[in-house]
Amino acid sequence: MNLITHVLIGIFIQILCFKFFTFPLNFLLTVFIAFLSHFIVDALAKITYHTPEPHWDDKFWVSWNITVRVSGYIAIFLFFPYYLGMLFANLPDIWDWVIVRRIQKRRNINGKTDYHHSNFFHRIVDKIREKTLFWLPNWNYKKFGVIPEILIVINLIIAIILLR
Numbered sequence: 001m002n003l004i005t006h007v008l009i010g011i012f013i014q015i016l017c018f019k020f021f022t023f024p025l026n027f028l029l030t031v032f033i034a035f036l037s038h039f040i041v042d043a044l045a046k047i048t049y050h051t052p053e054p055h056w057d058d059k060f061w062v063s064w065n066i067t068v069r070v071s072g073y074i075a076i077f078l079f080f081p082y083y084l085g086m087l088f089a090n091l092p093d094i095w096d097w098v099i100v101r102r103i104q105k106r107r108n109i110n111g112k113t114d115y116h117h118s119n120f121f122h123r124i125v126d127k128i129r130e131k132t133l134f135w136l137p138n139w140n141y142k143k144f145g146v147i148p149e150i151l152i153v154i155n156l157i158i159a160i161i162l163l164r
């Protein structure tokens with residue numbers, strides 16, 4: 001799923017872990033559960049609008065991606081004390097799409113970039129999705145797929161406000 005969803009899940013997990021556990025368990029559980037959440041949330045992304053490739057010519061795609069990116073950055077800023085949960089909930093994306101992809105780009109001198117080897121964590125996500133969520137419809141190219149993600153985001157915001 002998108003940055004905003006992973007960020008909010010990370011905040012939610014950290015709030016819960018710090019509410020119910022004391023040091024050092026609160027830190028350890030936040031790290032562990034936030035990291036695991038990425039795999040479950042991304043596997044569920046099957047029922048959300050999430051095209052594997054960019055569609056710069058599609059206004060809907062562009063506005064949706066700007067919205068989820070910018071709102072993600074705003075949430076990081078507003079909830080910065082929950083950086084631990086936010087960081088670990090986004091770690092597989094940071095590793096696969098930011099770090100590994102960048103290193104690979106530098107390695108490919110002939111202009112061809114092989115993205116196949118960069119999705120280390122997201123291959124695990126694919127396996128989880130194939131093995132457990134095969135029964136869900138694939139809405140990755142359906143524009144109404146933004147609705148499930150918006151509903152998840154709204155519920156997370158309400159939960160965070162109620163818990164804080």
Ligand SMILES: [Zn+2]
Nearest residue numbers: 001042092093
């Ligand atoms: Zn991801």
